[in-house]
Amino acid sequence: MASRRTSSHGAHVVKQVLGRVLPDWRTEISTSGNQRQPAATSGSTWYQHREAAQRADAALQRDAEIRERLGDASPRLSAASLHPWVWSAAQALWRDNHVREAVTAAAKKVNREAQNKVGRRDVTETALFQSAFSKDEPKPGQPRLRLMTDDGSDTFGSLQRGTAAFAEGCYAGIRNPNSHEDCLPRLPQHEALELSNSWLLSVSWPAGWTRPRSPRDRRPRHSGTGVQRSAGPCPGPAALLQ
Incomplete structure (x- = not known):
């Protein structure tokens, strides 16, 4: 026995x-x-x-x-090296060879964590990232993420627009087809790994982004001693990574 x-x-x-x-x-x-x-x-x-x-x-x-x-000594990407948000959601499905479902699970996990970071539940996926990386000033209930100070430069606009567009492409081109099409062909593991790495970029790109205060937060406020002072710095960075 x-x-x-x-x-x-x-x-x-x-x-x-x-x-x-x-x-x-x-x-x-x-x-x-x-x-x-x-x-x-x-x-x-x-x-x-x-x-x-x-x-x-x-x-x-x-x-x-x-x-x-054979001359192929180039770096190799391991699924286990993906960001914990991505791999923790995909790991069990991946090991059971449900790789397409694993990619979808990673997309959902990134969306949930992004919602947690900006404190919103009223928007999701594409709309969530478009709002967070909008060039508009932050508003109550609509926080933004910034990599650099809004100095009106083309660089600032490119960073905001590019990140929002990349996230939209990931959800439109990867997450949505995987979730709504039952007749898609089997996804090879190497391709699934590349798609999962896209979610890694969606998470990693905003790693150094800070969350600027809304105009209401910038208004002076009174302390308990009657001395007027400005609001303190926003705790952060409010990045999509910890």
Whole structure:
């Protein structure tokens, strides 16, 4: 009984490793040894597991050497290196190979956290980012995010407009199709990782942005001693990252 339990635990760990090294091993490797026969049509999985383990072992041992000799020593992006907002929402779905759903979950998480940061629930997604990065002065209930002081320059306008446009593109081109189309093709993992990285940019770009006070906040106020003083600096930065 103990040996059977140990074997079960070992099999679970091996499958986790295979999922990392060979994401499509269940569909690419036949269970019968006949590569013309779809993996899902045969009964025994022993051959499939053995073949997958051998391939994974070779990949782990030779991957660095192959990349070095073939000239592909460029940096590699890992899903686990994504911002916690993105990866915490996508992790479970990603490991179950539901990569399209993982990208959508990351989009929803970024939206919720952005709402928390600016203290709004009345707008969401595209409208939320358009309002937060608007060039207009902040208003009560409509806070803004700024990377630099509004000096009227083209640079200031470009930063505000570009960030809002990027966020709109992410929600219109990635989140909306993923959420509303049931007939979309299977999303390869490398493409899903690139799309997830888009949400990382949506989060990271505003990392140094501050939240300016609204005109009402700038008006002098009276202290308890009767001495008039200006409102203190806005606590912040009110960035979309902590």
